[in-house]
Amino acid sequence: MQAITVRDREAGASGLALTELPYPHAAGNDVVVRVHAAGFTRGELAWPGTWTDRAGRDRTPSVPGHELSGVVAELGYGTTGLTVGQRVFGLADWTRDGSLAEYTAVEARNLAPLPSDTDHTVAAALPVSGLTAWQGLFDHGRLTAGQTVLIHGAAGSVGSIAVQLAREVGARVVATGRSADRGIALGLGADVFVDLDADRLEDAGSVDVLFDVIGGEILDRSAALVRAGGTLVTVAAPPTVKPEDGRAVFFVVEPDRARLTDLAQRLRDGRLKPIVGEVRSLAETPSVFAPGRGRSGKTIIRIVSDSSTEAGPQ
Numbered sequence: 001m002q003a004i005t006v007r008d009r010e011a012g013a014s015g016l017a018l019t020e021l022p023y024p025h026a027a028g029n030d031v032v033v034r035v036h037a038a039g040f041t042r043g044e045l046a047w048p049g050t051w052t053d054r055a056g057r058d059r060t061p062s063v064p065g066h067e068l069s070g071v072v073a074e075l076g077y078g079t080t081g082l083t084v085g086q087r088v089f090g091l092a093d094w095t096r097d098g099s100l101a102e103y104t105a106v107e108a109r110n111l112a113p114l115p116s117d118t119d120h121t122v123a124a125a126l127p128v129s130g131l132t133a134w135q136g137l138f139d140h141g142r143l144t145a146g147q148t149v150l151i152h153g154a155a156g157s158v159g160s161i162a163v164q165l166a167r168e169v170g171a172r173v174v175a176t177g178r179s180a181d182r183g184i185a186l187g188l189g190a191d192v193f194v195d196l197d198a199d200r201l202e203d204a205g206s207v208d209v210l211f212d213v214i215g216g217e218i219l220d221r222s223a224a225l226v227r228a229g230g231t232l233v234t235v236a237a238p239p240t241v242k243p244e245d246g247r248a249v250f251f252v253v254e255p256d257r258a259r260l261t262d263l264a265q266r267l268r269d270g271r272l273k274p275i276v277g278e279v280r281s282l283a284e285t286p287s288v289f290a291p292g293r294g295r296s297g298k299t300i301i302r303i304v305s306d307s308s309t310e311a312g313p314q
């Protein structure tokens with residue numbers, strides 16, 4: 001099968017290459033998925049799990065990509081809850097070969113059924129962004145109706161989903177981003193937009209929950225905005241600051257089949273719309289993986305077209 005691989009930590013995105021790999025092995029509790037569409041996170045080449053397995057051993061050449069939508073091709077021994085031929089979407093494991101491939105083996109618990117009328121391209125934009133936004137706002141941030149949340153990077157993959165989920169629950173949303181992001185953030189339902197290039201963050205007012213995806217100096221300046229009893233949640237890096245009278249939380253997104261199922265329902269009935277940007281082929285992945293300003297929406301790699309049959313291994 002064809003896959004995108006990386007071998008050299010120092011090479012960054014320039015080290016990505018289209019490679020021929022063996023069909024993946026389905027271990028116990030695994031599902032092999034025929035990947036129809038895949039998503040990736042631009043920073044993942046810096047994650048330790050891209051290069052080593054769970055025991056810390058080198059696992060290169062490794063296949064990046066942690067979001068997928070496709071069809072179950074094979075079940076490993078003992079796998080329950082899914083069946084061959086079923087449409088599914090979800091997360092690839094952090095320390096195994098990922099979704100930028102024709103087939104990938106993942107733990108069954110990482111996947112949820114995908115309704116027949118939901119497009120694989122849109123579904124592949126949701127697993128990491130949707131679960132991260134949900135877990136950040138509600139599990140870690142404990143956001144409730146009537147509270148105010150500030151969401152950094154509101155036009156990005158995670159931020160844009162967070163704005164929509166926060167609005168739906170009845171929170172007041174202060175969104176931030178670059179000047180060009182204003183229309184997107186307000187269009188998604190944000191009440192206020194703070195332009196991080198032109199406005200003073202400190203004028204945003206106090207908030208109950210601050211959800212950060214940027215880190216660094218912007219995160220450091222954000223802690224002071226969190227009101228007493230509130231929470232600063234970040235997914236960028238463990239924070240070195242903490243609200244004076246509140247909590248600071250860093251977390252890594254967890255697989256959650258029930259929540260993915262719930263997010264798929266929101267997608268279906270139009271309550272949630274991931275912003276999909278460019279849709280490219282597997283062979284084009286190296287040219288679109290590198291970080292670049294001005295890219296709007298999540299880039300999706302489409303591996304099987306809609307007109308293809310959803311068959312198992314060939």
Ligand SMILES: NC(=O)c1ccc[n+]([C@@H]2O[C@H](COP(=O)([O-])OP(=O)(O)OC[C@H]3O[C@@H](n4cnc5c(N)ncnc54)[C@H](OP(=O)(O)O)[C@@H]3O)[C@@H](O)[C@H]2O)c1
Nearest residue numbers: 043132153155156157158159177178196213235251252253
């Ligand atoms: N811990 C976890 O479990 C977890 C899960 C998901 C994501 N993440 C991390 O969260 C981060 C965001 O992920 P994502 O997929 O949402 O990325 P993304 O789609 O690139 O979104 C990030 C957004 O923040 C904006 N931004 C970044 N730096 C900025 C700055 N200095 N000023 C103003 N706006 C800025 C970006 O604008 P530009 O594109 O113009 O820079 C973009 O709109 C990444 O670092 C990712 O690795 C962590």
